[in-house]
Amino acid sequence: MAAPMFNLDVKCSQCPIRHRAVCAKCDDEELGELEDIKFYRTYEAGQTIAWAGDELTFVASVVRGVAKLGKTFEDGRIQMLGLLLPSDFIGRPGREESAYDVTAVKDVTLCCFRRKPFETMLRDSPHLAERLLEMTLDELDAAREWMLILGRKTAREKIASLLAIIARREHAAPFSATDPYITLELPLTREAMSDYLGLTLETVSRQMSALRQDGIIQLEGKRRIIVPDLNRLIAQTGGDISADFAIQ
Amino acid sequence: MAAPMFNLDVKCSQCPIRHRAVCAKCDDEELGELEDIKFYRTYEAGQTIAWAGDELTFVASVVRGVAKLGKTFEDGRIQMLGLLLPSDFIGRPGREESAYDVTAVKDVTLCCFRRKPFETMLRDSPHLAERLLEMTLDELDAAREWMLILGRKTAREKIASLLAIIARREHAAPFSATDPYITLELPLTREAMSDYLGLTLETVSRQMSALRQDGIIQLEGKRRIIVPDLNRLIAQTGGDISADFAIQ
């Protein structure tokens, strides 16, 4: 694993993800215990946080940035399995090795907890376990929504679904109440999109062009996307993107 | 929902899934509480247990039989999301409606817990929550393995993976120690296999024939499959079926 940079500590009470991360339900005392076993790590965009099979001596919350979860076949095929945004959790209690490749997409700061004491706290403090259960159930839902997309959607529908999901995350307001005009910043290269959707990058590029030619989206530079009418985009998804859907 | 048949109660202590289900870690006192809120339901093969969007007043453990979890698009496309075998859990605490279609594949008996009191117990008894967390993490792993299969595998690899996974479940012994000759009972029709793998039933049928012609499997009737050498089957999976893999 590449050498990460270390940050100064930050008090949990001032943490930007305090109310959404695995520690969301912890009281002050529990927070104090977490302070004792936590440390920060920062990874630059592109750096690998862990390869599948690597020993992971910590579990962690993403504090800042974007990371991705994926798996690589022996022959080089890649499938991304999840996008990790601030407050998302990395690692599995009870497992010593990472089951997946974890890579920083943008610069990432992790709040890491040493695994052993974290597992002990998990047993002793129901608040922590409760929140982790909630988050895991959410991730399970997200994984199953992705199974739907991967198994049964056409290339065009996959692209539209991905854009709709990102739009939904960036504009958290409920859907019908939203101004249909939306602009969003793609955190992903075409290749990353293809890894996510089970396509080739050429197909992704072609379908992006097709959506542009059909007026569903406009491109501003490579990464900035304008969606003039989100409802028209949704209409291209094949129709199961639910209002409260979110990656992970 | 179709009218289910009711069974006589069974004591938890004699329950066949006692040591693997959500109640696995409960002590005698907790088991007593569960006895008070549980009831059995039986569904015949083919019956629907819940449609996506239906209110679900209970959560449940599968005691006997096989059920499947899936989702249907407006235009009729179907994707199966999980196979539910004895000890698997149905429903999500905190959610009133089923997010998925749940259907009995073979005759199924459920041990149902009324949702509200179950949620209360979940908060008060760490043993229950602990086990549910473990099970949910396992399901998440399984869902991600399926994402890999759906996103990046060829039809032949998908079929081989499905067979390998079923073989692994039916013969729980660790792999290298097992006699490579194995015979297994498919609980799925060709159509169900296609729903699972994101293929058409014709492609499933063709690839089954191809595997047969290549001597990887032998068919005995429609549902009984002989695998003369499990290692050769594994070699056809595209190579990520891990030794401790299990559906759900």
Added chain:
DNA sequence: CGCCCGGTTGACTATGGTCAATACGTGTGG
């Protein structure tokens, strides 16, 4: 300046989907 990276586009191919005919096994009714 020229290289590299990410992206786009084109020509061709291959994998798997569609539509259709046929086979097989089982349960029902004449």
Added chain:
DNA sequence: CCACACGTATTGACCATAGTCAACCGGGCG
């Protein structure tokens, strides 16, 4: 008992979608 229908599976012919291989574009940076 046989005829028939129905559900499940197999196979073939053809086609469409997405993959492969390759050329080319444009911006940023050494």
